[in-house]
Amino acid sequence: MATKKTKEMVYLRIRPRANGNASLFLDLNVNGIRKHEFLSLYLVPERTKDDRARNRETLALAESIKAKRIIELQQMKFGVDIPVTKDVLLYEYLQVIIDRKDGTTKTSWLNCRSHLLRYEPNTRLKIADITPRWVQGFRDYLDAKAMQWDIDDRKRDVRPRPIAQGTKALMFQKLCSLFNFAIKDGVLTRNPSLNVERFKDPESDREFLTVEEMRCLATVPAPSEVLGRAFFFSCLTGLRWSDIAKLTWGEVQQVGEVTRIVFMQKKTRSLEYLDINEQAAELLGERYDNDAKVFDGLTAIQQARTAVTAWVKAAGINKHITFHCARHSFAIMMLDAGVDLYTLSKLMGHKSIESTQIYAKILDKNKQAAVARIPKLF
Incomplete structure (x- = not known):
């Protein structure tokens, strides 16, 4: 026997506009009578990453309002008082x-x-x-x-x-x-910031160490043994501080001859599988219980930033290098070695290849600077 499909009480509709945008509105069924609620929310043509992010935010807000309207209509149907938004400070x-x-x-x-x-x-x-x-x-x-x-x-x-x-x-x-x-949380029904223009993120000039500079840094004693290992481990794997600081031995696996890190990336909350080379595996040190931290004894990130900056300066490297620059150094090193952008994005745990493309631009500038130093031949 076929099951009769139940009609939804509220539909989210999209209506194209002459200017290329699309307006969002709710189609409500109230006691058999259809009503429209225009939300003053608009989708824009997705020409850039910011456009896509803005549309996702707009749709999420529209879906949230839709969910609230469904609850309100159900409460009206069963004679329940609709709660009033709290006066939250x-x-x-x-x-x-x-x-x-x-x-x-x-x-x-x-x-x-x-x-x-x-x-x-x-x-x-x-x-x-x-x-x-x-x-x-x-x-x-x-x-x-x-x-x-x-x-x-x-x-x-x-x-x-x-x-x-x-x-x-x-x-x-x-x-x-x-x-x-x-x-x-039910404190607001509409986002007052939705139609206010966002700031555009600048293309940052990401500092990094060349292979020669990393070798030079390795000849200078690190501020602490564990910080030195962690920094060069980041240079060789591209892992962020947040993932290195919480890395446990239970996340380090041996797959045949290859050492693999299987971990939940803290920033994106995605499960990552990262094979590391022999030198990076050596930096892990002696294995302990699964619950033990691999880089036990690391200080707070603020102290690590200051320590790394002083360490780099002591090595005679005239760059403002923080711990996170080790991740940048890994990306540039990989691209310089001929690794393609797609593979690099997977190695770095990026959700979108757009986040990886900035490193290709940096490498181009680096090559241009090198070409500019070629002496005149005649």
Whole structure:
């Protein structure tokens, strides 16, 4: 016997517009009567990575509103009172998010709060009272007024300077994410930042060490034995600090003659399988219990950054190198050795090859600089 298909109470519809965008609206069935709810949400033509990210965010918001409407209609059907959105304070809710985070991610959220307090000192502001105009004001503050001093008192001994373009993009994205979290938690029904223009991420000039510089660095004693091993392990594998710091012996496997790292990448939460070469395997050291950390004894990342910078300087290398630059060095070394972009993206655990392409641009600049040094022959 065929099962009768139940009609949905709410449909998410997309309607093309003359300007090339597409508007989103809900098609509701209320007691047999169809109604439309226009959401003032729009999809844009996907010409860039930012366009695709914006559309994903817009669709996620539309689906969230759809889910809320279904619940509301079901509650009306069964005579249940529809709960009213709570009068949640911005900074109290922000603290809830910060408490969920750790490491460098938590630091970014703390920095965002510092900038928000500079822009909006009213700690009794309710999230529901935030308007697109208020969000635009915070964007303008980041773009024209935000200073490095605003978030780090340790910088008081240097000249004040505006925050970098990448920091602007990150701080604004944190605020947008806050609104998305609020929608999922039932605190908001609409994201007031949705139609405010995002900052474009700059193409950063990623510092890296050449093979010759890495060999030079290896001749200088590292700040600590474990930090030296971890740094060169990153140079040879491309692993991030966050994944190296938490790496356990249970994630190190022997597959025939090959040593393989099977781990959950902390940044993307994806399971990765990474075969490493013999020299990288030697840097792992003596094996212990599966629960033991491979690089036990590493300090906090902030201390490691300072230590690596001083170490590189002691080696006579005139570059601003942090621990993360080891990952950049791996990528450039692989491309210079002839590894294709697709393979490199898999080795580095990138979800999209677009994240890997920046290294190809850096290598091109490196080759151009080398060609420019060719002497005149006549």
